[in-house]
Amino acid sequence: MSVDTKKIKKNAYRVTKTRGKTCLRVRVPGGHLPSQYLEIIKEIADKFGNGTVHLTTRQGFEIPGIDFSSIEMINQLISPMIVGLEKEIGVPLANGFDKGYPAAGTRNVSACIGNRVCTMANCDTTALAQKIERTIFPNDFHVKIAVTGCPNDCIKAHMQDIGVIAQVEPLYDETRCISCKACVKNCQKVATGALTMGNYKVERDPHRCLGCGECILKCPNAAWTRGNKFYRLVIMGRTGKRNPRLAQTFVQWASEDVVLGVIKNMYKYIDKHIDRTLEKEHVGYIFDRTGYNEFKNVVLEGIQLNPEIRIATFINFHGSIYDSQIIFENVTKA
Amino acid sequence: MAYILTHAEFDTVLQRLKQDYILIGPVRKKNKGKFSDADLITYGQIESLSDLETNGKSQFSAKETIFPPSQTLFYFTEDEYREPKFEPQKRIVFLRACDFNAIKRLDLLFLENGQFVDAYYKRLREKTHFFVFGCEKSYENCFCVSTGTNQCEGYDAFLNFKGEKINLFPSEPFKRYFAGYEENEDILPQFIERNHIQVDIPEGLSTKIYDHPYWDQYGKRCIGCGRCNFSCPTCTCFTMQDIFYRDNKNAGERRRVWASCQVDGFTDMAGGHSYRKQQGERMRFKVMHKIHDFAKRFNMHMCVGCGRCDDVCPEYISFSQCISGLKGVVAHDN
Known part of the structure; x- marks a missing residue:
């Protein structure tokens, strides 16, 4: 059997443990899809796979147990889903929509359930994930991006190369405030303690406020209402064998235009600095080589910053270090 | 007898009214709801019919148009x-029948409750006129017919x-604003005649109900x-x-601010005493005032069946169902 593994990998199929069998990875940008597409997934799994489907951590589907020889047929079958979930949201696919996925490096842009359902979400995370998908797909660079609706971060934005955390600017109308303290007590218990009482009114420390919107949710009299939507970007979070770590805040109170611009520019940054002697290099390791300032300069280049934005002056990453010479003592005393 | 005007014609009348009155009514505030991308319908100034x-x-x-949430009484x-x-300024407030x-x-509470007339209420009330608009449909939780x-x-x-047209029934003093239009139609104001919810307010409520375990469910559910x-x-x-001004503690102001019998602190007294510590007791107090105590003094029930308490309760506690359930308790205990 002859299979061009590099070609099929770019087509979103993988080499699997079972010789001769492959597995299709299906993207669902924003993690929310019309239920009609589940029938396509089912048909492929039943007719060409082994009758099972894996739900991926990135909110896609993997359909295992497929013969390499079925790839062309499956690309035809999956076509309506690629049209519905990629073309319809404006993703340009140069080679058409019936040849399967044209790239797999940039992973599915995942999202928490967002404000279509969740009371706490500060934006339609699926819609924003789709805008991001439109900006960066298809692309071979290995990049992970996710959108979450509030700092609870249910999608684990802190584990991504770029995690987008929606913020809302809370607006306070003191003439409607009846001093019930619901917002203050809640902020101190579940958020950052940005709110305090003074002269029977609420005072907000803007440097502590995360923009989570809890005060708006808790206010019984609409003294707190929603202002503009903003976003906090956390960057270079990762798992992996070398140095897993949580992402750290790069910008906060950024507009949607800034978010999309930064994400687009990050691909220029990767292109500029990637180590092409490797099969692939993860952006986090490029970042470790170039340092924060080079990243910052490239991704902010040409971007019209909104006046509310705040940009990190430095980033101090933490995370596990696995070098056993340093942190693990040998107890057998050679 | 009524005027039948198109929306454009009534807008002309509104522009005439604006020469003499501020117009206030329910307005839809886009994206000002507590949840993201949800609207808030609340009272605000209106410029035209739209x-x-x-x-x-x-x-x-x-109520907030004549009894504001926060009001300075004196400095x-x-x-x-x-x-x-x-x-x-003289105002016209648009509102529903309930x-x-x-x-x-x-009016009864602020102007005819005992020997004192509330001057702060009176001076706003005297400047306020009411244009009532009939409900085209009954909303969820309404029980005004009951x-x-x-x-x-x-x-x-x-x-x-009425679709393209509006049937208008102005009182004599306001007819001059309709000059140029014919008042010739022999029709009457139409009120909503049926709600989805019917409530039978129990007779024979007494202090016997105070310690009934019926209220315990609200102690568990109400936040x-x-x-x-x-x-x-x-x-x-x-x-x-x-309030004592922070930069000069010898000056300040006294405000009156809305209070809630369900919120902590309502029955707090000097010495740390508090009458109703359990939420169930607070629910009982509120319900009894709405459908029993008020009527003893003023010969009408306080509750007007608008159902807003049901609409807004984050714990889905239904006032109307509470009353209905209470009828069963009274019947059983008597």
């Missing part, structure tokens, strides 16, 4: 005090929206946020706040 939101029920009632220095200069009936309850507050009289004008009170068109409880 500003008036007649399709949804407002979260807050018209004080070391040895003297002074009322704020306050010359309210809310207009609620204004009658507010409380007899679906109909009203004594308004300054009544409106029935004491006060939304039911603040949205209620007939809740009039307030508290006093003395």
Whole structure:
């Protein structure tokens, strides 16, 4: 059997443990899809796979147990889903929509359930994930991006190369405030303690406020209402064998235009600095080589910053270090 | 007898009214709801008919137009005090029949409750005129027919929206604003005649019900946020706040601010005593006031069946179901 593994990998199929069998990875940008597409997934799994489907951590589907020889047929079958979930949201696919996925490096842009359902979400995370998908797909660079609706971060934005955390600017109308303290007590218990009482009114420390919107949710009299939507970007979070770590805040109170611009520019940054002697290099390791300032300069280049934005002056990453010479003592005393 | 005007014609009338009155009514505030991308319908100033939101029920009632959530009663220095200069403009408030009936309850509480007339209420009330608009449909949780507050009289004008046309019934003093239009149609104001919910307010309530285990369920379910009170068109409880200015502690002001019998602190007294510590007891107090105690003094129930308390309760506690359930308790215990 002859299979061009590099070609099929770019087509979103993988080499699997079972010789001769492959597995299709299906993207669902924003993690929310019309239920009609589940029938396509089912048909492929039943007719060409082994009758099972894996739900991926990135909110896609993997359909295992497929013969390499079925790839062309499956690309035809999956076509309506690629049209519905990629073309319809404006993703340009140069080679058409019936040849399967044209790239797999940039992973599915995942999202928490967002404000279509969740009371706490500060934006339609699926819609924003789709805008991001439109900006960066298809692309071979290995990049992970996710959108979450509030700092609870249910999608684990802190584990991504770029995690987008929606913020809302809370607006306070003191003439409607009846001093019930619901917002203050809640902020101190579940958020950052940005709110305090003074002269029977609420005072907000803007440097502590995360923009989570809890005060708006808790206010019984609409003294707190929603202002503009903003976003906090956390960057270079990762798992992996070398140095897993949580992402750290790069910008906060950024507009949607800034978010999309930064994400687009990050691909220029990767292109500029990637180590092409490797099969692939993860952006986090490029970042470790170039340092924060080079990243910052490239991704902010040409971007019209909104006046509310705040940009990190430095980033101090933490995370596990696995070098056993340093942190693990040998107890057998050679 | 009525005027039948198109929306454009009535807008012309509104522009004439604006020469003499501020127009206030329910307005839809885009994206100002507590949840992201949700609207808030609340009271605000209107400039033309298109500003008036007649399709949804407002979260807050018209009571705040004459009884604001926060009001400065006087300013004080070391040895003297002074009322704020306050010359309210004449206003027209658009509201539904239930809310207009609620204004009658507010009048009883502030103007005819004992020997004192509330001057702060009176001076706003005297400048306020009411244009009642008929409901085209009954909303979820409405039970105004059961409380007899679906109909009203004594308004300054009544409106029935009829598709392209509006049936208008102005009182004599307001007819001059309709000059040029014919008042010739022999029709009557139309009120909503049926709700989805019927409530049979129990007779024979007494203090025997005070310690009944019926209230325990609310002790478990209610979170004491006060939304039911603040949205209620007939809740009039307030508290006093003395504010001492921070840069000069010898000067300050006294405010009166809405209070809620469900929120902590309502029954706190000197010495740390508190009457109703359990939420179930607070629910009992509120319910008894709405459908028993008030009627003993004023011969009408306080509740006007608008159902806002049900609309806004984050714990899905239903006031109307509470009353219905109470009937069973009374029947059983008597």
